[in-house]
Amino acid sequence: MSAKHKKFVYGIFKDDEVVMNAIPVLKSQGLRVKDVISPFPIHGLDHALGLERTRISITCFLYGMTGCSLALLMMYYMNIFDWPMDIGGKPSYAFYKNLPAFIPVTFESTVLCAAHGMVITFLLRSKLLPGVEPHVIHPRMSDDHFVMAIQITEDSEAANVETKLRAAGAVETIK
C-alpha cells in the first residue's frame, strides 16, 4: 500500500500456525509486525496483530444513507411532486401515506449504494483498480504462502530482521 514511502522486510511462511506463533515472538523482540497477507482468513489474527478496527463499516453506513435518501428523493420527485400518482388505488398524493410502496426501492437502493461504495472504496484504498500494476511481494502470496510485513526505519536493520524472521520459521525473506 504505502511501500514506496516506508521500508519493509517481508518474511514468507508456509504454515498459518507458524505465522500465528511467530507474531508474539517477533513482537517481543521489538519488531514492528505491521501486517500478514494470507490466502485465507486466520481466526484470531487481527487480535494477535493488534490491528485497529476497520473503518469500512463507517463508509458502509454513509453510502447506505446516501442511497436511502437518494431513492426517497427520487420517488418523491417522480411520484408525488412532478407527476402525482394514484398508488394502490389510494389517491392520497401524500408522501408519508404512500411510504409503504416506496420501501422496497429504498431498500434496494440502500444496499446497492452501500455494497458498491464499499467495494470501490476498498479497491481505491488498496490501489487495485483495473489497469493499476498490483504490488506483488511474492508470486505465491495469495496461493499457499503467508507474507508477514515488518516495518524498518533504516536499511541497516534489514539483515538483523531477516535473521529473526528465519529463526521464527520464515522460509524466505524479501527486503
Place this chain on the structure above:
Amino acid sequence: MALGATFFLAIQYVAEVGWSAVIKRPLEAMGQSLPVAGIIMIVILAFGGRSLYHWMEEGITDPNAPNYDAILAGKSAFLNPLFFWIRVILYFAIWSYFARFFRSNSLQMDASPNVAAYLKNRRFAAAFLVLFAVTESLMSWDFIMSLESHWYSTLFAWYTFAGFFVTSLAALAFIVTYLQHRGYLKEVSEHHLHDIGKFMFAFSIFWTYLWFCQFMLIWYSNISEEITYFMLRQDHYRGIWLAAFFINFIAPFLILMTRDAKRKKYLLMFMSAVIFIGHWLDFYIMVVPGSMVTASHHATAHAGAGAHGGHELIYGSIGLMEIGTTIGFLGLFAYITQLYLSKSPLVVKHHPMMEESLHHAI
C-alpha cells in the same frame, strides 16, 4: 418457545454444528414443556374452542341454518372439528416425542462417549425438520389464522414461525446469560454469546422482512377480503400494532448491530427481554383482534340478535388479565425448564463436538 428451541436443536444436529455443543442442555430443557403445553392447549380448545373459532359454530356449514356462511362452508374440508382435533393431537404428539427423544439420547452421551446416540439424534433431527415444516405451517393456520376464518394470508406460516423462533432465541439467550449470572455454564464464552446474539439480530430482521412483505402486498392490492385484517388493527389497535413493529425491528437493529453489544452478557439479557415483550405484543395483535370479533358475535347472539352482521364489536385491551396470564404461562415454562436443567449436567459430558465448542473463537 419450546417448539422453537427443539427446532433449533434439530438444526444443530443436522448441520453438525460444533460451537453449539455447550448450549444444547438449555435447548433440550426448553423443549420439555411441549407435552404440558399440549395438554393445556387441548383443555382450552375443548372448553373454549367455540368462543374462539367462528368456524366451529353449529350449523355454519348447513345451507338451511340461519347462520350459514358460504365461505366457511367452502373451507370446511380443512376447517372441520374432527380433522382439527386429529391435527392438534398429532402436532403435540410429534413435537413432544422428538423433544424427549433428543434429550434421552443426549443423556446417554453423559455416561460414555456415545457417538451412536449422536448419529441417531442426527438422523431423527432430519426427520423432525421435515415434519416441523408441515406441522408448523398447519399449526399457524389452525391456531391463529383461523381465528379470522374469512381472512387468509399465504405468508402467515412463515410470519408466525419468524415470530416464535426469534422469541425462543431470546429465551435461550436469557437462560444462558442467567445461568452464567448465577455462576453456572462457565464453558460458555463471549464467542458463544456473540453467535446467539447474531441469531437474535438476524431473525429480528427476518421477522421484519416478513412483516413488511405481508403488510405491503395486502396494503397495495387493497382487496376487501384481505385488507380487513389490517384495517381492524390500524383502527382499533394502532398503538400496540405499531409498538410491536418498532420494538421488534428498531430496537434489535440499533442495539444489537455492533459486535460488542452481542458480547456483553447483561446487554444481551436485556435485549432478550425486549424482544420477548415485543413479540408478545405481536402475538397479541395476531390473536386478540380476531378472537374478539368472534366473541362479540357470540355476545350479540346471546342477546338475541341471532344471525350474521349488525353486531357491536368489542375490542381487547391489555390489562391485568392479559399480563397475569402471560406471567403464569411464563412461570410454568421457566419451572419446567429449570426442573429439567437441574436433572442433568449443564453440558453434555461426552458430546463428540465438545472440544471444538470449547475452543470456539470468532
